[in-house]
Amino acid sequence: MNHDPNIDFRFAPPSSWTCIGFADDQHKSLVREDGALLYDYQRIVTHQFNRILSFRLLGSGEPQTITQVTETAKRPIVITTLTYSHAILQLRAFAYQQNDQRSDIVQWSISQNPNQITPHQVALHLNALQNQGQWQAVDTSDHHLSSFSHIQFSPNTDHPTQPQKDRPVIIQHQSVFSIEQPLHHHPTRTFGPGFGCITEPIALSPDHTLHGSIIITLDHHDAPFHKLADIDHALDSMRQHWDHANFQTRTLQVPDPQINDMLRACARNIFQAREIKDGSPEFQVGPTCYRGLWMVDGHFMLEAARYLGHDQEADRGIDAMLKRVHDDGSITDIPEHTKETGIALATLVRQTELSGNWDRLKKLWPTVIKARHYIQSLRDQARQLDPSAPEFSLLPRSFPDGGINGLRAEYTTALWIMIGLKEAARAAAHLGNHQDADTFQADFQGLLEDFRRCAARDMQHLDNGIPYLPQSMPNSSSEHHWNENQTDRVSINHRIGPLTGTWALCQSIFPGEIFDQDDSIVQNLLRLFEHKDQEQGIPIETGWLPYQALWPYYASFAAHVWLYASQGEKAAQYLYAFANHAAPTRIWREEQSLASSDLDLCWGDMPHNWASAEFIRLVRNLLIFERGNQLELMPGIPSTWLIPNQPIIVENSPTRFGPISITAKLDHANTWHVQAEIDSNWPLQPDTITLHIPSKMNRVIVNNQLAKPDLRTLALNKSMTLQPSSS
Incomplete structure (x- = not known):
């Protein structure tokens, strides 16, 4: 599908519900x-x-x-x-x-x-x-x-x-x-x-x-x-x-007024869905069937809240999450959704990084340790299974979500628990808890080894040869996406597909960074995206409607994988395709039929504000991208954002390296002026800062220093490497 950087809502869902209520x-x-x-x-x-x-x-x-x-x-x-x-x-x-x-x-x-x-x-x-x-x-x-x-x-x-x-x-x-x-x-x-x-x-x-x-x-x-x-x-x-009403207190602005309007609407949508519960405001996914805060949605919604400048509200979101801590150490809202404990660990660490409040995490460390014990109990249960069980030595059967119902032998839980363990190991090292860091890291490595063993066994191939990993282990349950025990033949309308349930796989790649960008798991997934994104610009058949349908904000999950794989141009294309699946009132349905299907199947809430949060996250990450200990600036700006005297502005956007501010503007002489600021006193500092430079610039001036052709680095607290952008 040809990329068109224009938002005209061409794939808007046929039916829509727009909220008119207040924050x-x-x-x-x-x-x-x-x-x-x-x-x-x-x-x-x-x-x-x-x-x-x-x-x-x-x-x-x-x-x-x-x-x-x-x-x-x-x-x-x-x-x-x-x-x-x-x-x-x-x-x-x-x-x-x-x-x-x-x-x-x-x-x-x-x-x-x-x-x-x-x-x-x-x-x-x-x-x-x-x-x-x-x-x-x-x-x-x-x-x-x-x-x-x-x-x-x-x-x-x-x-x-x-x-x-x-x-x-x-x-x-x-x-x-x-x-x-x-x-x-x-x-x-x-x-x-x-x-x-x-x-x-x-x-x-x-x-x-x-x-x-x-x-x-x-x-x-x-x-x-x-x-x-x-x-x-x-x-x-x-x-x-x-x-x-000021729902966006930190400036996030690009030269495309359509994108800026989407950002304004997304911020407002999130606060319209929010509600006062037990005396405190609590973010919610939507106004109807998802009128609450789920663990995985909350992870990304709290991150988006900080990008918008609502730090106190994000802190209260952590308080709401901690109400889900149970005596066995699990941190779950849905009991069979055992991956939520891994999500909670990752959320605690991410929110600590963005706020810089490591003292709070230190006080909560006993909760983190209890969560590890709960995860270990799950691992012990898996090791006690019959060795012929597909999930043997990985994790017990769980609810996959994201298009796959029931208790199954599956991979989504292992993926998110690996993210939680990896993040806890990194946090423990920062806190000086080196023994805990080693323990969490060993737990992560052990689970990763078992994951790779099972994944190698279960890898499948499309007719065109593209490899893919089914998120429900083959031959362990029915292919029916809703009924894991169905024995009858499953129609294509209900059959689990190659991309069904891969939401957690995307998130294990980014923000989880479980796999290197050149890992076959990453590269195979990208091939599958390209195979499935031709009809409406984003991958189709990924969620609860497994045939001739799509999950609009899955576009952000996939775009972040492209961004992690240093394909910023493709990530930016997904941003626009994502926007074009909104209704003209700038809201999304969770899932909808393809336009060519002539159906009006719909799934989930509307306005769906995980979608709103994902749009905010994707715009921000196209401009500021955290990759391990590296900071990348402008890794995914499309050429249409290079308009003379129309600036890109990011103001005090929180990162694990502290608040980052950027102003980038092209002048009529085709000189790109970039001003970037980083807090050199923040506890974590990047090893490298990479500025991605759009092609065909006559000159680049960074922090008032001219980047000459033979000059590859500039001092900005750390080294700033200048390299051509993929876009």
Whole structure:
């Protein structure tokens, strides 16, 4: 697939849910791709919203087109435009807070389609669908011709609903008010259960636009406004609120305004999903089925939070993680997800590196040692298995995740536990705990040896000869991605593929650095990426939808492998392809069907904020990349970012070597000016600092020193090696 450095959302998922709530808001109000408002999420077998308010023109058939955007990247004020043959309905949805009362507001307008010549009767048709309760008009008689402006929801008191993990807030009291446009009873669009109503039909002339507003109250019945002019003022105040909200306190800026807008939206998305739990804000993956913080998602979300400048929030994230410490030494949220203990060790070390707070890790060291004992108990269990078991001497069966369900003999757990052991060994050495460092290193080496032995046995090949390592050990369980015990033939729609579940393999390469970049495991994976990235620019068939589908933010996992393999240009291409799988409101679904499949299969939450965190991480790592004890600057900048007088700016970005600041700008004489700063007093210092120089530069000036053709190093606390960039 040809690389196009333009973000036009060409692979946006057909269905989307955009959050309009505030930061730390308990009400995760969502706007569907057609402008409907979604409330009271509940996952029974699949996704379900127990209350939906949708808007359309009365009659009129289906819209010819529907478009949806946010006002700006900073403002989650959602504009949905539904174009019919004769008229255009525009919906503008936003959240509003007055004291402790939350409401959602939808401003609507109906104008004549420019292609329509004669006046046409129009009316707004509101459909209120519900489960476990009832909508009813309040200020009206029972006569079907009477008008009203207030609809109220009454919950089902016979069978009250109880909060759940992904449904912690249940709206018991909810009202809908129509401002300055009386409503009349009308059947729902499908004549099915629910409450339907319309505005008074009028003949719309070309020079006339019909306006109104709908207010939806959340857990109260008081309308904050009764005039359209007041709602206009409320909208302006919310615009100011979002424009002044500072979710990105450390500058991360590139010469592409589309990328910068994606960064702004990603930062906002993360804080909209966050929630106050037990008195402290806790980052969450999403607003519906992933309304919580999982261990692996948290590892990368906390890293992204520090890149954005939210150090205290990241520290609180560690506190939340430590609530998952158990008496046996494990650190897990999902008991069968035994790899989480390795993830937790890696998270503790990474957050310590970025914060520089080694004293905290020293106090937590007994927790680290107990985690090692737990890992050793897993290893002992594996050694006691029947030698014919595929997982013998590696690790007991566990939940692979990332596209593979069940308890299986698999590799994802070993990969993340190796990362945790390796990072703990490095941290122990820094703390001066040399005996612990040797012990952790020996544990890591032993597990790596057993991993390589099993991997050599299980290596498979595609028909074209590309080798790959199945993440579920061959012949140890069913090929069905969900049911490990299925004995029937598995259809291709459910069959584990060559890239299924390779999320942990990617992360073992980077940030884990378990394997050298020239290792066959790395190189074979890159060949597999290239084989699978032709259709939509990123590898497909990697997750829970194993056929004709993709996991959009897997693009970042794979891009980091390319970056680790010194292929920065390819990593930058994945960044743009990743962005083009977002909805135009700059949010991602966890997984979606390929555009060519004509399906609308979807999996997981939306907005999915591990995706938001990964986009932030990838942009930052294209500019600053930590490779062991080496620091690389600008390893993955695309040529399209080399625009005269359009700077790249990274401000105090935390690394294991301390905060790094860079400003790089090309002038009209084709001279590249780079200013780089590093804290020479930070406990860890890089052995080398490598600046990747774009090709065809007339001159390069680093920290006001001219890099002459025969000059290969410049002093910047340590040596700075100047070398051509792969891009």
